[in-house]
Amino acid sequence: MKSTPDTIEQLHLLLNILQNVDVGLVVLDRDCKVQLWNRFMENHSNTRARKVIGKDLFECFPELPGEWLKSKVDSVFVLNNRAFTTWKQRPYLLKFSNYRPITSQVEWMYQNLSLFPLQAVDGSIAQVCMIITDVTESALDDIALQALNDELDLLSKTDGLTRLLNRRSWEAEVEKEFLRFARSGRASSLVMLDIDHFKRVNDTYGHQAGDEVIRQISATIRKTQRDTDISGRYGGEEFGVILVESDAEGASYFCERLRAAVEDLHIVSGEHEIHCTISLGISEISQEMTLYRQWVEQSDQALYLSKESGRNQYNVYRG
Numbered sequence: 001m002k003s004t005p006d007t008i009e010q011l012h013l014l015l016n017i018l019q020n021v022d023v024g025l026v027v028l029d030r031d032c033k034v035q036l037w038n039r040f041m042e043n044h045s046n047t048r049a050r051k052v053i054g055k056d057l058f059e060c061f062p063e064l065p066g067e068w069l070k071s072k073v074d075s076v077f078v079l080n081n082r083a084f085t086t087w088k089q090r091p092y093l094l095k096f097s098n099y100r101p102i103t104s105q106v107e108w109m110y111q112n113l114s115l116f117p118l119q120a121v122d123g124s125i126a127q128v129c130m131i132i133t134d135v136t137e138s139a140l141d142d143i144a145l146q147a148l149n150d151e152l153d154l155l156s157k158t159d160g161l162t163r164l165l166n167r168r169s170w171e172a173e174v175e176k177e178f179l180r181f182a183r184s185g186r187a188s189s190l191v192m193l194d195i196d197h198f199k200r201v202n203d204t205y206g207h208q209a210g211d212e213v214i215r216q217i218s219a220t221i222r223k224t225q226r227d228t229d230i231s232g233r234y235g236g237e238e239f240g241v242i243l244v245e246s247d248a249e250g251a252s253y254f255c256e257r258l259r260a261a262v263e264d265l266h267i268v269s270g271e272h273e274i275h276c277t278i279s280l281g282i283s284e285i286s287q288e289m290t291l292y293r294q295w296v297e298q299s300d301q302a303l304y305l306s307k308e309s310g311r312n313q314y315n316v317y318r319g
């Protein structure tokens, strides 16, 4: 092609655009040697083009995810196809500082990366172009929205007074554990518990004091259970705990510890100090059960037995 003043002017214009466009532009040859490094890249990497042009990109920036990026570049060469990755897969390629005050919650820039093959005049693919886009603002919006959704999700699953799972989501966990048992055969136990003579607490000290009792007993359940156990507020003053992979004997130890811990609580509400006890019922999961509701019902029956036998105790369902 013959260069005329017009084509030179056009080339000059194009180069100007490439240099000043607000995205990172990098061109690599088949040996990953840098052929183009635009101003965006210079400014954010603090590395002048003359320091990297003609050099191996990975030697210039050893902090790059070498294996991953090389395989991306190779696939563009081999398949003669575009490749694209978002900040969700990899937050950034090079850790550029985030300079925008509006997105100052993070120190570095979230980036999307796009790669495409560059055709030479003879049609061969000798180079790959990488485009790095600053997506910090939309990434932060996305992250904030996700956090809000997670919070809403948590709120919809938990009980406002106790922060334990609400009945609906706790029962869903019971069902999950029931189905898991059908596959694994490893026993778990269900504990239902209820505060003794709770109506009297409300009648004597008022509803607010009753709420405080419910809160503190819930906190005691949470402290007494293992991380893998799942507790929920089943009703007003009734709770359920799934003791994952505990048989009835293991559940008995848990119940006795919880019973004693609640008995020892000194619950203060206004000028009152309130003492409470709980009754508990245990049911170990069994092959005979066909529905998860049977598991809950059996624990409830064992709880009823504890109430009938004088309260402040636990019983195991015996069939």
Ligand SMILES: Nc1nc2c(ncn2[C@@H]2O[C@H](COP(=O)(O)OP(=O)(O)OP(=O)(O)O)[C@@H](O)[C@H]2O)c(=O)[nH]1
Binding pocket: 161, 194, 195, 196, 197, 198, 199, 200, 202, 206, 207, 208, 209, 210, 211, 214, 235, 236, 237, 307, 311
């Ligand atoms: N303060 C408060 N009270 C509640 C809440 N939910 C249920 N209650 C009360 O809990 C009481 C439960 O009373 P009952 O079912 O008669 O049982 P109980 O007095 O605990 O007696 P037993 O279970 O037989 O030992 C009722 O008075 C309900 O109004 C709540 O969120 N806060």
